[in-house]
Amino acid sequence: MADRDEAVTLDAGDPLRALYDRFVVADDGLIYLDGNSLGRLPRDTPARLTEVVSRQWGERLIRGWGEGWMRLPTTIGDRLGAGLLGAAAGQVAIADSTTVCLYKLAAAALAARPGRTEIVTDADNFPTDRYVLESLARERGCEIVWIECDPQSGPAPEQVCAVLGERTALVALSHVSYRSACILEQREITRLAHRAGALTLWDESHAVGAIPLTLDDDGVDLAAGCTYKYLNGGPGAPAFMYVRAEHQATLRQPIWGWLGRAQPFEMAPGWVPGEGIAAMLSGTPPVLALAAAAAGIDVVLEAGIDAIRRKSIELTQYAIDLIDEWLAPLGCSVGSPRDAAIRGSHVALVHPDARTLCPRLAGEGVLADFRTPDLIRLGLSPLTTRFVDVHDGLERLRELLRRE
Numbered sequence: 001m002a003d004r005d006e007a008v009t010l011d012a013g014d015p016l017r018a019l020y021d022r023f024v025v026a027d028d029g030l031i032y033l034d035g036n037s038l039g040r041l042p043r044d045t046p047a048r049l050t051e052v053v054s055r056q057w058g059e060r061l062i063r064g065w066g067e068g069w070m071r072l073p074t075t076i077g078d079r080l081g082a083g084l085l086g087a088a089a090g091q092v093a094i095a096d097s098t099t100v101c102l103y104k105l106a107a108a109a110l111a112a113r114p115g116r117t118e119i120v121t122d123a124d125n126f127p128t129d130r131y132v133l134e135s136l137a138r139e140r141g142c143e144i145v146w147i148e149c150d151p152q153s154g155p156a157p158e159q160v161c162a163v164l165g166e167r168t169a170l171v172a173l174s175h176v177s178y179r180s181a182c183i184l185e186q187r188e189i190t191r192l193a194h195r196a197g198a199l200t201l202w203d204e205s206h207a208v209g210a211i212p213l214t215l216d217d218d219g220v221d222l223a224a225g226c227t228y229k230y231l232n233g234g235p236g237a238p239a240f241m242y243v244r245a246e247h248q249a250t251l252r253q254p255i256w257g258w259l260g261r262a263q264p265f266e267m268a269p270g271w272v273p274g275e276g277i278a279a280m281l282s283g284t285p286p287v288l289a290l291a292a293a294a295a296g297i298d299v300v301l302e303a304g305i306d307a308i309r310r311k312s313i314e315l316t317q318y319a320i321d322l323i324d325e326w327l328a329p330l331g332c333s334v335g336s337p338r339d340a341a342i343r344g345s346h347v348a349l350v351h352p353d354a355r356t357l358c359p360r361l362a363g364e365g366v367l368a369d370f371r372t373p374d375l376i377r378l379g380l381s382p383l384t385t386r387f388v389d390v391h392d393g394l395e396r397l398r399e400l401l402r403r404e
Helices: 004-012 017-022 044-067 069-085 098-111 127-140 157-163 186-195 276-280 287-303 305-330 354-363 387-403
Strands: 092-094 118-122 143-147 168-174 199-203 222-225 240-243 346-350 369-371 375-379
Touching: 004 305, 004 387, 017 287, 044 069, 044 287, 069 092, 069 240, 069 276, 069 287, 092 276, 098 127, 098 168, 098 199, 098 222, 098 240, 098 276, 118 127, 127 143, 127 168, 143 157, 157 168, 157 186, 168 186, 186 199, 240 276, 287 305, 305 346, 305 387, 354 369, 354 375, 354 387, 375 387
Parallel strands: 118 143, 118 168, 168 199, 199 222
Antiparallel strands: 092 240, 222 240, 346 375, 369 375
């Protein structure tokens, strides 16, 4: 396994190999293992942005709003929903940051469960999710029920079930752990929440574009996720919101902007919700950011999520094998699930000096990222990470550890 020729052979036989050239990769020798934080730039993106800036904005000016701009949040949302979320049309919109989307959805869910005062989440959930829920709990007089669990495995259905009750309003969890890449049992946890009368909100940021999602079939009520990781939408790209069709007539989001109102150009007094998922929108669509997000989404759709998932499993297993063979004797261990069925597309490498190792590894030309207290995350984005990248990156880490 440690033979580099094997990595070269795996890359040569990769069905997604041709798509690697659809991304900008500088000829600087850098090994990029951080695509789960910020995906690479698709080569099509600059041309897409030039079209919007030069022709649509430059020539069409304000006419662009009537020529497609206003519909971008939902037209791109429908493409994303059908191809990557397992969501029928009319349930996905791309709008604000992940934090704002989570706030809107969580606030709407709590308002839809009057008299219930508990929010269930886990203590290792992504920080912005926890902070949003804490702010809402303070605002609404609710209590957060924290699930304490092994960060490597995440909350299991039985752990969630143990804290559900007649006071539970919302269960809010991340489908794939940002720390360990553990995939939670979304369908079963959602079923348990519904049995208790609660709604569910899932953060799909580390899942979308990396694993197949089936939001409709899983019974998910609400979901949000970013587009700048595996979807390669660019830094600060807008996030998506999913609202199950059956809830759209009753859920009310808290940020009443003009675009979410019925007949927004009437400029009428009072706020009346628009139809369907459009009622979750607030302000004017970020047209340039949506164009960039669409370019990244299109490459992922072209590849197909099943092919992406197959390569993800192979890449992460290859990294785990190298960690076991090369790095375990040097004080490292694997902090992600070894079962590929419950492992996302990054591998958490555990080392007691991870905080200082990560920047030193960057000095060796390998970009990964650090997560407290002792993890180096190896983000293996299937469209832009090669097997030789994994091999060479971990080889440089081995040499660094050996020297020290």
